[in-house]
Amino acid sequence: MRFEKLDVWKRASRLSCQIYKETEAIQNWGFKDQITRSGLSVPSNIAEGEERETIKEKIRFLYYAKGSLGELVTQLYIGIEIGYLSKQSSMEMIKEAKEIAKIIGALIRNKESQIKEDNADYKI
Template identity: 35%
Template sequence: MGVQKFEDLIAWQKAQELAVLIYSLFDSNRDFAFRDQIRRAAVSISNNIAEGFDRSSNADFIRFLYFSIGSASELKSMLYLSKRLSYINSSEFDQSIEKTNEVSKIIRGLINSLKPKP
């Protein structure tokens, strides 16, 4: 029996944890436009997993998983900028990049498991 709800997906769970981390890291950041954009990118990862899960086909789900990977890449880009702007320290940056890479790898694994086998 396969996964019955998106909440059971490790990819979704890890993406949610990542979003919570990003929210906490940038909670007191006064660059409101930056803070809002990095938060939207982080939240978009798990939201696209959830939205894609309930689509009518694996092909649709895979498409949304690629959107999630795109959001993770956007998040990484913003993390690099946040470090350069001294919005976060090196330790926070390293932790965030590591978690973002982990989420991307898990999503890529999920995509590979959903692709039709030759």
């Protein structure tokens, strides 16, 4: 399946776009760069993983995407605390990030079970 057809990729892409819009006025370039990079990393790693040849590689990039979501959620909480981001929109983005992380976790488990099934087929 092409990554563009994956709902999780679409949701992660929309979240990344929202982060760019929400941080547009932030003057602290270090914070702005870090939070936009972690948000951009999620759909990028989903896409890169889907373009890989082996299931193990696909899983590795899903783990990267999931890790970037953890970074993003942390940065959103900090952005709220230091007054850079609105609490309401940030909490909505945190909720979406956590839902995307659950979907990615399920994809990882599904792909890992495929590996186990494939390995079981080769046992004598």
